[in-house]
Amino acid sequence: MVQHVLVAPDKFKGSLTAAEVASRVSAGLGVPTVELPIADGGDGxxxxxxxxxxxxxxxxxxxxxxxxxxxxxxxxxxxxxxxxxxxxxxxxxxxxxxxxxxxxxxxxxxxxxxxxxxxxxxxxxxxxxxxxxxxxxxxxxxxxxxxxxxxxxxxxxxxxxxxxxxxxxxxxxxxxxxxxxxxxxxxxxxxxxxxxxxxxxxxxxxxxxxxxxxxxxxxxxxxxxxxxxxxxxxxxxxxxxxxxxxxxxxxxxxxxxxxxxxxxxxxxxxxxxxxDYLLDLLGFGEQVKGARLVITGEGSLDEQSLRGKAPIGVAQAAAGAGVPVVAVCGRRTLSDDDLKAAGIEAAYALTDLEPDPARCMEQAGPLLERLAARLAADRRLAADA
Missing domain, CATH: 3.90.1510.10 (Glycerate kinase, domain 2)
Known part of the structure; x- marks a missing residue:
């Protein structure tokens, strides 16, 4: 049985809904995925x-x-x-x-x-x-x-x-x-x-x-x-x-x-x-079973993210299932150490590809597909499929 990648992001506020983020990431990965857009109680x-x-x-x-x-x-x-x-x-x-x-x-x-x-x-x-x-x-x-x-x-x-x-x-x-x-x-x-x-x-x-x-x-x-x-x-x-x-x-x-x-x-x-409550309601526990990787994310990975925002909740839930987690985002201000302490192995930001924030917002979809392809290559997802 081919293991899937669980794509469970929050929205990129102002540019993509959580469902659009999940779809773009899946398209860029080129491997079997399960899409589970998430939210923490706010917009989306x-x-x-x-x-x-x-x-x-x-x-x-x-x-x-x-x-x-x-x-x-x-x-x-x-x-x-x-x-x-x-x-x-x-x-x-x-x-x-x-x-x-x-x-x-x-x-x-x-x-x-x-x-x-x-x-x-x-x-x-x-x-x-x-x-x-x-x-x-x-x-x-x-x-x-x-x-x-x-x-x-x-x-x-x-x-x-x-x-x-x-x-x-x-x-x-x-x-x-x-x-x-x-x-x-x-x-x-x-x-x-x-x-x-x-x-x-x-x-x-x-x-x-x-x-x-x-x-x-x-x-x-x-x-x-x-x-x-x-x-x-x-x-x-x-x-x-x-x-x-x-x-x-x-x-x-x-x-x-x-x-x-x-x-x-x-x-x-x-x-x-x-x-935590919404992950249970949306069935995260069932979807993460058998996954080899979880990809989460939101528009900005920053200090606010560490205060119980969606990507951190996903990372904690995935850790309980023994599945590694990486993140995608529009931009990030958190250090690698901050991310790893929160249970996220690595983060990929649109600003890694396009330094202009305005263009990141305007072209978030295509940039996210490119970012997901880079992530797949780094993690050797296709080779391990």
Missing amino acids: TVDAAVAAGFGRVTIEVTGPTGERIPASYAWQPTGTAVVELSEASGLRRLPGGHEPLTATSYGTGELIADAVRRGAKRVVLGLGGSASTDGGAGMAQALGARLLDADGADLPRGGAALKNLARIDMSGFLDIAGVEFVVASDVDNPLLGPHGAAAVYGPQKGATPDDVKTLESALSRLAAIATTTHGLMGAVEHDDIVRAMGVAGAPGAGAAGGVGFAALAFLHAEIRPGI
């Missing part, structure tokens, strides 16, 4: 699930600034849905620039609601690339929660409006009995404080220092009202860490502008390491 998670055999469901939802947009989630007939926040509520969905105070996660809630009504028994929520800092309030509103001011009026969407929150009415909340919610995220920030959603991620979404103060105050109000009027401490008692720290202080509560908080608070979700 739905595409990766679809490539692994899930179906795609597309509906119209509310974008981060209120416009109606088509957005997709992945669906498995056994009852598992994979919802990617960036599909409905991501930065890439902003039509005219950042809206740090008013952007909403409402559309993500609409995707979840559709999946639950379709009969989902498990919803995997990938967090990453969020356009909003609303503490997941928009998501909760889309699922039927009413966020009310002191006069009993519904709050407008967006994080800043939460400063006027007085009460949360859950009487019309979607029936989620019997549905398991899993948040796939490697972010461990709490909701509030110097390491929280507003302080750390607000500026990335266009928030000024004054905006950050406004959002921090608004998120504090959400946390206080939710904890005192909604009994959140009891809602998540299955998690000792959450019980000890409170929902707002739980690791991951600050993910995606605080959507992690709402997932813990209102969906009773469990937060799992993004890449």
Whole structure:
């Protein structure tokens, strides 16, 4: 039996999807391959699930600034849905620039609601690339929660409006009995404080220092009202860490502008390491069996990669199966020693072939095929087939 090469890359952001990367690498190798595009919960998670055999469901939802947009989630007939926040509520969905105070996660809630009504028994929520800092309030509103001011009026969407929150009415909340919610995220920030959603991620979404103060105050109000009027401490008692720290202080509560908080608070979700969970979901363990090599990668192999990003997760999973790993990327700043410590034997970058970053982005596909051919020659893949 001919051993295969497992090609399991993440996307090259801005140029190639994970599926396109896998296809180009396979074409350049010229040996038997199995393609398994992957993701860590951010952009491309739905595409990766679809490539692994899930179906795609597309509906119209509310974008981060209120416009109606088509957005997709992945669906498995056994009852598992994979919802990617960036599909409905991501930065890439902003039509005219950042809206740090008013952007909403409402559309993500609409995707979840559709999946639950379709009969989902498990919803995997990938967090990453969020356009909003609303503490997941928009998501909760889309699922039927009413966020009310002191006069009993519904709050407008967006994080800043939460400063006027007085009460949360859950009487019309979607029936989620019997549905398991899993948040796939490697972010461990709490909701509030110097390491929280507003302080750390607000500026990335266009928030000024004054905006950050406004959002921090608004998120504090959400946390206080939710904890005192909604009994959140009891809602998540299955998690000792959450019980000890409170929902707002739980690791991951600050993910995606605080959507992690709402997932813990209102969906009773469990937060799992993004890449590890998704590798299991996508069937990496089965596909790596009998492989002689795993090729992973992403657009930039850098210090951020070492913080639980997809290629490192792949390397760790492959190590457990005793299969060597090499990586392809657009560029890399990690040393050979850094890579080897992470379980990656070697890395091949497009900038090895083309030093101009702009041309690397424009010609990523053909360059990647050439890079894969070089990798195959270096590893003597054809000779060993």
